[in-house]
Amino acid sequence: MILVTGATGQLGGAVVRRLLERTDPATVCALVRDGTKATGLAARGVAVRLGDYDDVAALDRAMAGVHRVLLVAGNEPDRRVQQHQNVIDAARRAGVELIGFAGRTLRDIRASENTLMGDYFETENRIRASGLPHVLFRNALYLDTVPAYVGGARVFETGIRLPAGEGKVAFALRSEMGEALANAMIDHEIDHDGAERTHVVAAPRAHTFDDVAAALTEVSGTAVRYTRISDDEYVEDAVRAGLPEHLARRFLGFYSDIRDDQLGRTSSDLEALLGREPATLQQGLREVFAL
Numbered sequence: 001m002i003l004v005t006g007a008t009g010q011l012g013g014a015v016v017r018r019l020l021e022r023t024d025p026a027t028v029c030a031l032v033r034d035g036t037k038a039t040g041l042a043a044r045g046v047a048v049r050l051g052d053y054d055d056v057a058a059l060d061r062a063m064a065g066v067h068r069v070l071l072v073a074g075n076e077p078d079r080r081v082q083q084h085q086n087v088i089d090a091a092r093r094a095g096v097e098l099i100g101f102a103g104r105t106l107r108d109i110r111a112s113e114n115t116l117m118g119d120y121f122e123t124e125n126r127i128r129a130s131g132l133p134h135v136l137f138r139n140a141l142y143l144d145t146v147p148a149y150v151g152g153a154r155v156f157e158t159g160i161r162l163p164a165g166e167g168k169v170a171f172a173l174r175s176e177m178g179e180a181l182a183n184a185m186i187d188h189e190i191d192h193d194g195a196e197r198t199h200v201v202a203a204p205r206a207h208t209f210d211d212v213a214a215a216l217t218e219v220s221g222t223a224v225r226y227t228r229i230s231d232d233e234y235v236e237d238a239v240r241a242g243l244p245e246h247l248a249r250r251f252l253g254f255y256s257d258i259r260d261d262q263l264g265r266t267s268s269d270l271e272a273l274l275g276r277e278p279a280t281l282q283q284g285l286r287e288v289f290a291l
């Protein structure tokens with residue numbers, strides 16, 4: 001039985017959908033913290049287990065009969081390393097044969113100015129230290145987040161204004177990443193020599209925001225330009241749009257990572273796990289902007 005955490009979230013939901021396409025629902029298990037969000041999963045025959053990453057006893061109960069666990073990273077930056085540790089410990093106590101972790105890809109975490117990224121790599125260290133057979137997924141930036149970065153449909157009036165320089169990003173669609181992770185969790189062959197398997201779940205090509213602007217122009221028929229702005233201009237824009245200044249400043253780390261090409265690592269792993277070419281930038285933008 002494969003347990004997917006964060007199963008009522010967007011990535012975990014995509015993983016479960018793919019598991020249900022490929023396997024018997026009786027072998028799929030969803031860890032959720034709010035059962036009311038999982039009634040659809042239960043109706044399809046998925047074993048829904050209630051548990052918060054903070055609740056050690058519930059995590060132990062959730063692991064009953066589970067052979068493989070996919071840990072989807074949580075979204076509480078100050079707490080999630082311990083939360084992930086709780087899941088790893090429960091998996092170890094249950095003696096699972098494999099733990100997968102959906103983290104993030106960066107060229108070099110030591111050179112990153114984004115304080116939100118360290119948790120993912122610390123979790124990888126904790127998994128290695130657990131001694132459990134594991135598979136690590138280093139996920140690219142979701143293409144699905146582009147609308148949020150550029151102001152949604154307003155981008156067709158304002159253009160793209162970001163402090164992202166000439167940096168390239170190997171964006172991928174979250175739905176395809178979920179599909180790829182599910183395939184890997186089903187097909188992974190346990191290597192008893194302890195060799196680590198890491199998949200860089202990223203597109204085979206990386207793109208600048210000039211490329212994003214050109215692709216948006218192509219798919220929408222409206223000219224979209226990318227204007228490189230400074231960090232201070234970004235904060236001014238964000239505050240004017242209603243974001244608290246401390247949050248806007250926190251997000252600057254994402255853009256310095258993009259400028260520094262931290263997110264530009266391409267890979268054939270996503271394509272290999274999908275068994276087909278991932279969506280192109282144009283196809284993906286059409287989907288996430290509903291064009």
Ligand SMILES: NC(=O)c1ccc[n+]([C@@H]2O[C@H](COP(=O)([O-])OP(=O)(O)OC[C@H]3O[C@@H](n4cnc5c(N)ncnc54)[C@H](OP(=O)(O)O)[C@@H]3O)[C@@H](O)[C@H]2O)c1
Pocket residue numbers: 005006007008009010011012032033034037051052053054072073074075076083104139140141142145174
């Ligand atoms: N690659 C990227 O571009 C990117 C961008 C943003 C975030 N991320 C990371 O990738 C993760 C998955 O992305 P996503 O889009 O699927 O995010 P999401 O839709 O916010 O899903 C996060 C899932 O984690 C669950 N969760 C959070 N805290 C939990 C806790 N304490 N106990 C149990 N479950 C908990 C949530 O439960 P509920 O359904 O109950 O809320 C949700 O199901 C995020 O959490 C974040 O770490 C990646």
